[in-house]
Structures are given as structure tokens and as C-alpha cells.
Amino acid sequence: MRRIQVENRNLNVCYLATYKSFQQYRNIDTFRLEVLCKNPHLKLIFENSVPAFEHPLTISQVSFSNKSTVEDHMLMCGDAAGMIHPMCGNGMAMAIHSAKIASELIIDHFNKKIRSRQELEAAYSQAWNATFKTRITTGRILQPFFGKDGLTRAIMYGVTHIPAVLPVIIRHTHGKPLKLTTV
Ligand SMILES: Cc1cc2nc3c(=O)[nH]c(=O)nc-3n(C[C@H](O)[C@H](O)[C@H](O)COP(=O)(O)OP(=O)(O)OC[C@H]3O[C@@H](n4cnc5c(N)ncnc54)[C@H](O)[C@@H]3O)c2cc1C
Structure with a gap:
């Protein structure tokens, strides 16, 4: 929540x-x-607030399962390549970051630095894995802890009573700030 x-x-x-x-x-x-x-x-919030929307916004059938970085020769970005559990990752930043990686490699391909489509696809998969694989894997390990009462309590107890735990989790689930370059 x-x-x-x-x-x-x-x-x-x-x-x-x-x-x-x-x-x-x-x-x-x-x-x-x-x-x-x-x-x-939460009761206090729900009882004392007025909804901004007529109906709540919902989505269903969210899948955190393994996905491919390239499908039918298309480079997959954001959630299409892999979705991190919202409780432990910043999926919006990952979507923007993966689009940046794809764009830079496509530009390299157009500029003939990457010669073939095959090479482009391999380079994208490699870069994606190097950037996101650890985060997705850590998210997947942490995921079962969310939603199970006892486990959630245990993890909340851990992060509040052992302050060193939270920075370690954040380091493994959140990336470094993006370096922007002007083209
Ligand atoms: C409950 C929940 C809470 C979250 N909270 C956070 C948070 O606090 N912070 C954070 O950083 N991330 C959060 N995330 C994750 C974040 O929302 C996603 O990781 C991010 O939006 C992925 O961006 P995307 O562009 O890959 O996909 P999306 O944002 O899902 O965009 C895909 C778009 O494609 C459209 N589309 C789908 N199929 C078609 C089609 N066939 N033709 C045309 N259009 C199509 C969809 O309608 C959608 O607009 C949360 C996710 C969930 C489920």
C-alpha cells in the first residue's frame, strides 16, 4: 500500500x-x-477524503514473470521487457531508462557503428541485462514477502529495527541516476 x-x-x-x-x-x-x-x-483517510475521480482506476492481470528483451526482432522497453514489483522498484524510471538504452543503440545502428540488426538486438539484450537483471531478480526474491501478513511484518520489523537493511534493498532494486547526453 x-x-x-x-x-x-x-x-x-x-x-x-x-x-x-x-x-x-x-x-x-x-x-x-x-x-x-x-x-x-487508512480508515481515517478514506472516511475523511473526497475521491478526485468518479471511479477508482484499476488494472488487472499484472505479470511479473520473465519476459524477452527482443520479440520478433522488436526491442522491448519498460514493462514489456520485464516488470519489477511496484513495492520494490521504480518501474517508470526503468521504462524511461530502457527506452534511452534502445534509442542510443538504434542511433549507433543508423550511424553504422552497429552493423547488423542481429548485432543491435544482441547489444540491447546485453545492455538491458547489465542494467536491470539484478534489480528484477531482487524484486522477484522480495515479492513473496509482500502480501503475506507474517512475512510483511517480518520485513517491516527488519527495516525499522536494523537501519542498514533498507539501503541495501534500495541499492539492489533502484538504479543509479541517469546520465543525460545531448545528441
Ligand atoms: C499498482 C502499481 C503501482 C505502481 N507504482 C509505481 C510507482 O509508484 N512508481 C513507479 O516508478 N512505478 C510504479 N509502477 C510501475 C509503472 O507504472 C510501470 O513500470 C511503468 O508505467 C511502465 O511503463 P511502460 O511505458 O512500459 O508501460 P505502461 O505505462 O503500461 O504504458 C503502456 C501503454 O501502452 C498502451 N497499450 C497497450 N497495448 C496497446 C496496443 N495494442 N496498442 C496501443 N497501445 C497499447 C497502454 O494502454 C499503456 O498506455 C506501478 C505499477 C503498478 C501496477
């Missing part, structure tokens, strides 16, 4: 639910009342 203040001082409340846990409540309103409002902090 994340609560982030966005533009106009609005509060963005975002959560992930498994199909299994959601199934028994059937709709978002009941799920919010029966599950989310068990948390007194």
Missing part, C-alpha cells in the same frame, strides 16, 4: 490485491470497507 501526495495536494492511494483475496468481496467498495479499513490510518 502506498500513499503519495501528487499534484494539487491530492493524495494518491495505490494498492495491490491478489485475485484470490479480492474474489470474495467482488467489488472495490466492499474490499475497501472490509479489508483496507481494518487499518485505522
Whole structure:
């Protein structure tokens, strides 16, 4: 569960639910009342705020499984190449970063520094793996900890009581700042 203040001082409340846990409540309103409002902090927010949208925005069938960096000779960027669990990674930055890697290699291909399409695809896969593989793998290892009550508590206890843990997790799930070059 994340609560982030966005533009106009609005509060963005975002959560992930498994199909299994959601199934028994059937709709978002009941799920919010029966599950989310068990948390007194969230209850306070839900009871004292006015929704900015008429309906909540939802997506379903999110897949964190392995994907290919190249499909049918197309270079895959962002979530299409691999999605990191939202609780541990910054997927938007990864999408922008992978597009930057692809763009720079395509320019190299047009400038004949990379001679063939095959070489371009191999270079992209190599660069993508070097940049994101560890982050995706760490995310995949951490993923089961989120959503399971006991495990989530254990990890929250760890990060609050052993301050050295959180920077290690962040180092392994978040990249370094992007260096921008002008073309
Ligand atoms: C619940 C949740 C919370 C998240 N929270 C954060 C966060 O706080 N911070 C963060 O950095 N990341 C977060 N992420 C991850 C982040 O949203 C994604 O990693 C990022 O948006 C990926 O960008 P993308 O361009 O690859 O894909 P998307 O943003 O999904 O863009 C793909 C676009 O393609 C369109 N599309 C799909 N199929 C077609 C088609 N056939 N023809 C034309 N258009 C099509 C879609 O409608 C969509 O607009 C979160 C993800 C989830 C699920």
C-alpha cells in the first residue's frame, strides 16, 4: 500500500490485491470497507477524503514473470521487457531508462557503428541485462514477502529495527541516476 501526495495536494492511494483475496468481496467498495479499513490510518483517510475521480482506476492481470528483451526482432522497453514489483522498484524510471538504452543503440545502428540488426538486438539484450537483471531478480526474491501478513511484518520489523537493511534493498532494486547526453 502506498500513499503519495501528487499534484494539487491530492493524495494518491495505490494498492495491490491478489485475485484470490479480492474474489470474495467482488467489488472495490466492499474490499475497501472490509479489508483496507481494518487499518485505522487508512480508515481515517478514506472516511475523511473526497475521491478526485468518479471511479477508482484499476488494472488487472499484472505479470511479473520473465519476459524477452527482443520479440520478433522488436526491442522491448519498460514493462514489456520485464516488470519489477511496484513495492520494490521504480518501474517508470526503468521504462524511461530502457527506452534511452534502445534509442542510443538504434542511433549507433543508423550511424553504422552497429552493423547488423542481429548485432543491435544482441547489444540491447546485453545492455538491458547489465542494467536491470539484478534489480528484477531482487524484486522477484522480495515479492513473496509482500502480501503475506507474517512475512510483511517480518520485513517491516527488519527495516525499522536494523537501519542498514533498507539501503541495501534500495541499492539492489533502484538504479543509479541517469546520465543525460545531448545528441
Ligand atoms: C499498482 C502499481 C503501482 C505502481 N507504482 C509505481 C510507482 O509508484 N512508481 C513507479 O516508478 N512505478 C510504479 N509502477 C510501475 C509503472 O507504472 C510501470 O513500470 C511503468 O508505467 C511502465 O511503463 P511502460 O511505458 O512500459 O508501460 P505502461 O505505462 O503500461 O504504458 C503502456 C501503454 O501502452 C498502451 N497499450 C497497450 N497495448 C496497446 C496496443 N495494442 N496498442 C496501443 N497501445 C497499447 C497502454 O494502454 C499503456 O498506455 C506501478 C505499477 C503498478 C501496477
